[in-house]
Structures are given as C-alpha cells and as structure tokens.
Amino acid sequence: MVESIVGCKWSLHVLARIRQGIHRPGALRRSTRGLTTKVLNERLNKFLRFGIVERRVFAQVPPRVEYHFTAFGRKFIRLLDEIEKLQRDVRRG
Amino acid sequence: MVESIVGCKWSLHVLARIRQGIHRPGALRRSTRGLTTKVLNERLNKFLRFGIVERRVFAQVPPRVEYHFTAFGRKFIRLLDEIEKLQRDVRRG
DNA sequence: CAGTATCCAGACCGATACTG
DNA sequence: CAGTATCGGTCTGGATACTG
Numbered sequence: 001m002v003e004s005i006v007g008c009k010w011s012l013h014v015l016a017r018i019r020q021g022i023h024r025p026g027a028l029r030r031s032t033r034g035l036t037t038k039v040l041n042e043r044l045n046k047f048l049r050f051g052i053v054e055r056r057v058f059a060q061v062p063p064r065v066e067y068h069f070t071a072f073g074r075k076f077i078r079l080l081d082e083i084e085k086l087q088r089d090v091r092r093g
Numbered sequence: 094m095v096e097s098i099v100g101c102k103w104s105l106h107v108l109a110r111i112r113q114g115i116h117r118p119g120a121l122r123r124s125t126r127g128l129t130t131k132v133l134n135e136r137l138n139k140f141l142r143f144g145i146v147e148r149r150v151f152a153q154v155p156p157r158v159e160y161h162f163t164a165f166g167r168k169f170i171r172l173l174d175e176i177e178k179l180q181r182d183v184r185r186g
Numbered sequence: 187c188a189g190t191a192t193c194c195a196g197a198c199c200g201a202t203a204c205t206g
Numbered sequence: 207c208a209g210t211a212t213c214g215g216t217c218t219g220g221a222t223a224c225t226g
Contacts, residue, residue, distance in 0.1 A: 002176055007100040008219085026187060036220055041189060051183055062187045063226090072183045079176050083095055083169060090144055090165045101198090119207060129200055134209060155207045156206090 001050055006080075010035055014043050015077055018053065023066040052076055094143055099173075103128055107136050108170055111146065116159040145169055 005011050013032050022028050029040055044067055047053040052073035058064040069077070098104050106125050115124050122133050137160055140146040145166035151157040162170070 001180055002173060003099050003102055003105060006096050007102075009096055009100075010219090012096060024187085025189080034220085036222090037189070038191090038221090039219060042219085050180075063189095065188060072179065075179050076176065079172055079179070080095060083172050086165065086168050086172070087094055087143075103199095117207085118209080127200085129202095130209070131201085131211090132199060135199090156209095158208060 005046060005050065005052070008039075008043060010039055011043055011046075012080070014040065015047075015052075015080075018067060018069065019077065023068060025065060025067070028067075047073070098139060098143060098145070101132075101136060103132055104136055104139075105173070107133065107140075108145075108173075111160060111162065112170065116161060118158060118160070121160075140166070 010032070013035070014028060017028050017031050022031050025037075025040060025044070029035055029037060032040075044053065044055075047067070048055060051070055053067045054070050056066045056068060058066075103125070106128070107121060110121050110124050115121050118130075118133060118137070122128055122130060125133075137146065137148075140160070141148060144163055146160045147163050149159045149161060151159075
C-alpha cells in the first residue's frame with residue numbers, strides 16, 4: 001500500500017496541497033504545475049480506496065467536490081513527516 | 094527520497110530480507126523470487142546513497158560483501174512498520 | 187467544475203551476457 | 207561471487223479532447 005501511494009511522484013505533492021487547505025480538484029490541479037486531471041484523479045481515487053481521504057459532494061451548480069483527510073490519512077502523513085525529519089537529521093550528521 | 098525508495102516494488106522485499114538477516118547479494122537474490130541482479134543492485138545502491146544500509150567488504154576469495162542497516166536505516170524501516178500497523182488497525186475498523 | 191477516455195513517448199524492469 | 211551493460215517489452219503518466 002505504501003508502495004502504491006508513494007510510488008507515484010505526484011502523490012506527495014497532492015497530499016501536501018490538501019494539507020495546506022486546498023480541497024477542490026480544480027484548485028489542486030492549478031496549484032501543482034505539471035499535474036494533469038488524469039493523474040490527479042488517479043491519485044485521489046487511490047487515496048479514497050485506501051481510506052486516506054474522503055470525498056464530500058455539495059449539491060450545487062456548478063458542482064462542488066472537496067477531498068479531506070480521514071483520521072487514518074492524518075496519521076499516515078504524520079508518519080511520512082517523521083521520515084522526512086529523520087532524513088534531515090541524518091543529513092546534518 | 095521516500096518516493097525514490099518505496100517507488101520500486103522490490104525495495105520493501107529487499108529491506109525485509111536484510112532485516113531477516115540475509116546480508117549477502119547472492120543470498121538476497123536467491124531468497125526473493127523474480128528479483129534479478131540488476132534490480133537488486135539498483136536498490137542496494139539507492140539504499141547506500143540514502144544511508145539506509147552500509148556495505149561491508151571482506152578481503153577474501155571468492156569475494157564476500159554484506160549489506161547492513163545503518164542506524165538511520167533501522168529507524169526508517171521502523172516507521173514503515175508503523176504505517177503498516179496503522180493500516181491494519183484501519184482495516185479492522 | 188468534476189471526471190473519464192484515448193493516444194503515445196518514455197521510463198522502468200526483466201532477461202541475458204559479460205567483467206573483475 | 208559481486209557487479210555492470212545492453213536490449214526489448216510493458217506500463218506509467220502527460221497531452222488532449224470529451225461527457226455530465
């Protein structure tokens with residue numbers, strides 16, 4: 001599962017954006033240079049399937065959808081943070 | 094870095110084998126069905142570059158090389174463990 | 187605006203042969 | 207035994223067009 005999530009170069013970017021409070025697909029796409037709708041949707045679907053994010057649909061026109069972290073998702077990215085921190089410590093010596 | 098390590102389907106297998114006490118390239122290759130020397134060496138080099146494992150060379154004929162976790166490597170795989178555990182908990186409900 | 191379908195270049199990875 | 211080089215098929219993901 002980790003492999004499946006992190007195995008795409010865009011996953012971490014998208015997770016970072018969601019964490020920054022960007023929840024809508026359109027905004028996510030615009031905020032990440034080079035990210036296409038296809039890849040974004042692939043990632044979002046994967047995150048959904050693994051229970052990392054949940055999908056909120058608003059009955060509006062035009063349609064409005066938001067993706068938010070689940071409790072699991074928050075714990076998950078926190079662990080990724082720890083790996084990052086660990087690595088920074090190592091590089092410092 | 095996480096992406097680069099986990100982004101290959103073999104990485105986690107190789108890390109698991111090393112943890113099981115299999116340290117020599119030949120043994121690693123034989124212990125993991127479908128793993129070729131090329132891919133194994135790519136992974137080992139990446140682990141080396143990121144400081145996850147260290148390379149120990151013995152002055153012998155035939156040549157003997159062993160790969161062992163560094164302190165960082167051990168912490169790293171421990172965090173991967175936690176992600177795995179987290180995921181198991183989620184699946185249970 | 188959200189999401190899907192298609193097409194295609196390029197990366198990856200497995201098989202194999204080879205060097206030290 | 208450890209490690210590198212090469213070649214070729216597969217699969218990913220980027221561009222684009224399209225539907226609801």
